[in-house]
Amino acid sequence: MTPKTSNKLSGVESTATDSAVESTTFTQYASENMGLFVGIVTRVTTGLLVARKAILKAAKWTYASVTPIGWLCVALVIAAIPLGLILHWIEFTVAGGVALLLLVIAVPFLLGGKSYSVDFSLPEDRVVAGSDVHAQIVVKNVSARIELPGQIDVPIGKSIKDISVPLMLPGQVFTEDVQFPALRRGVIEVGPVMTIRTDPIGALRHEREWADVKELYIHPLTVSVPSTSAGFIRDLEGNPTANLVDSDISFHAIRHYAPGDGQRHIHWKSTAKTGELMVRQFEESRRSRMALILALNSSEFATEEEFETAVSAVGSLGVRAIRDGRDLSVITSAEIAPGTKKVVRSIRSLSVLSSRSLLDELCRVEASDSAMDLNQVCAMTAQALSDISIVFIACGSSMTPKQLQHIRLRLPQDVAVVALLCDPGDEPRYRIFSGVSVLNIGILDDLRALLSRYNG
Incomplete structure (x- = not known):
C-alpha cells in the first residue's frame, strides 16, 4: 500500500503519493479558516x-x-x-x-414477499373461443426465513384472478392451477403476475411485479369445409379463360403465322396441307384465386353475434383454402382516421402464410363505424387483384338486395360472387339474386351444407 503524505505550507494543503500513482489531487485555500x-x-x-x-x-x-x-x-x-x-x-x-x-x-x-420466486406458465397461447384456458403458477420461498401469508394477483384482460398464498417455510413450494374461460374472440393480455402484501383492513398495500405480460390469442370458432366445397376449380394448372394468347398449355385453334410468332408453335402438318405457315393459338390459363372479403362497417351488421359469425365463416373458408394450397386473399377495410373517411380509402390484406397467421389476424378485427362499406372495399379489391375468379363476401342481415346488386357491379363480370349473409335468427337458404349467389347462414354449421349445395 502506497503511503499517503500531507503537506501544509502558507495555507496550502495537498495530498500526493509516490511516482507510481498516475494522478494526484492538489487543493489550495486562501486561508485555513x-x-x-x-x-x-x-x-x-x-x-x-x-x-x-x-x-x-x-x-x-x-x-x-x-x-x-x-x-x-x-x-x-x-x-x-x-x-x-x-x-x-x-x-x-x-x-x-x-x-x-x-x-x-x-x-x-x-414485511416479506421479496423472497418469493414466482413462475407463471401459459402452456397454450392460442385457443378457440368458448374453450377453457389452463395455466399454472409456482411460488417458492427462496429465503432462509418463514414468509407470512400473502396474495398473488394475475391480471387476465380486464379482470383479475386472486390467489391466496399460505404461510411458507424456507424452501417450500406452492403450486396453484389457474383456469379461466376464453369466451370471446380476441387478443387478451395475461399478467404481469403481482404479489400483494396487505393488512386485514387494507390500510397499507404493497405490490411487486414478477412475470412478463403474455398475449393470449383467442381464435374464432371454425368448421371443417371439405376441399371439394366452396366452388374451387380443381384444374392443376389453372382455369382456361376466354382470352387468347400465343403461348400457354390450353390449345384453342390454328391460325396463320404473323411476324413475331415463335417458331416452336408452328403446326407443321397444317403448314404442309395449306402451303402457308400455321401456328397454334392457346387460351390463357389462370390460377383460381379466391378472395374473401369481410365487412367491418357496423351498419352492415344488426348484432354483434352476426359479426362474429361472419368472422368465423371467413376463418373456416380461409383455413380450408390454405390447407389445399389455393391462391387466397383475405380483404378487409383498413383503419381510417376519424374525419377522413370521405377523402381516404384503404383496404387491408390479412396474412395468409399459414392457417395460424390468418386466425391470429382475425383475432384483432373489429367492426367500426369509421370502416369503409362493402361497396368501396369491393371496388378497391377489383383494382388491386386482377386474377380473382371467385369472391366470398361475409356480411350481416342489414345488407339489402339493392346493396348486393351495387356490389356485384363493382366486381368483374367473369368473377363468381357469393354473399354470406349471417343472420342467427334466419333459416339456412340458398338463392341467386342479380348474379350473386346468396347463402343465408343461421349458425356456423350451416356453412358446410350450403356450400355443398352451391357446388352442386
Whole structure:
C-alpha cells in the first residue's frame, strides 16, 4: 500500500503519493479558516442530498403503499388527536388513537414477499373461443426465513384472478392451477403476475411485479369445409379463360403465322396441307384465386353475434383454402382516421402464410363505424387483384338486395360472387339474386351444407 503524505505550507494543503500513482489531487485555500468553512459546507450539502434522497424514497413508498383507507387513518391521527386534546373531546382522541393503532398493526403485514420466486406458465397461447384456458403458477420461498401469508394477483384482460398464498417455510413450494374461460374472440393480455402484501383492513398495500405480460390469442370458432366445397376449380394448372394468347398449355385453334410468332408453335402438318405457315393459338390459363372479403362497417351488421359469425365463416373458408394450397386473399377495410373517411380509402390484406397467421389476424378485427362499406372495399379489391375468379363476401342481415346488386357491379363480370349473409335468427337458404349467389347462414354449421349445395 502506497503511503499517503500531507503537506501544509502558507495555507496550502495537498495530498500526493509516490511516482507510481498516475494522478494526484492538489487543493489550495486562501486561508485555513476558508478551508474549514468549505469543508463544513461540503458536509452539510452532502447530508442534505442524502436526506432529500431518503425523503423522496419514503414519500414514494408512502404513496405506493398507503390506500384510501390508510389515508383516512392518517387524517384521523393528524386531526382527531390534537383536536380531541385541545377541546377535551374523548371521542376524537379515541378515534385518532384507534387509527394510529391500525396503522402500527398494518406495518408488519408488509414485511416479506421479496423472497418469493414466482413462475407463471401459459402452456397454450392460442385457443378457440368458448374453450377453457389452463395455466399454472409456482411460488417458492427462496429465503432462509418463514414468509407470512400473502396474495398473488394475475391480471387476465380486464379482470383479475386472486390467489391466496399460505404461510411458507424456507424452501417450500406452492403450486396453484389457474383456469379461466376464453369466451370471446380476441387478443387478451395475461399478467404481469403481482404479489400483494396487505393488512386485514387494507390500510397499507404493497405490490411487486414478477412475470412478463403474455398475449393470449383467442381464435374464432371454425368448421371443417371439405376441399371439394366452396366452388374451387380443381384444374392443376389453372382455369382456361376466354382470352387468347400465343403461348400457354390450353390449345384453342390454328391460325396463320404473323411476324413475331415463335417458331416452336408452328403446326407443321397444317403448314404442309395449306402451303402457308400455321401456328397454334392457346387460351390463357389462370390460377383460381379466391378472395374473401369481410365487412367491418357496423351498419352492415344488426348484432354483434352476426359479426362474429361472419368472422368465423371467413376463418373456416380461409383455413380450408390454405390447407389445399389455393391462391387466397383475405380483404378487409383498413383503419381510417376519424374525419377522413370521405377523402381516404384503404383496404387491408390479412396474412395468409399459414392457417395460424390468418386466425391470429382475425383475432384483432373489429367492426367500426369509421370502416369503409362493402361497396368501396369491393371496388378497391377489383383494382388491386386482377386474377380473382371467385369472391366470398361475409356480411350481416342489414345488407339489402339493392346493396348486393351495387356490389356485384363493382366486381368483374367473369368473377363468381357469393354473399354470406349471417343472420342467427334466419333459416339456412340458398338463392341467386342479380348474379350473386346468396347463402343465408343461421349458425356456423350451416356453412358446410350450403356450400355443398352451391357446388352442386
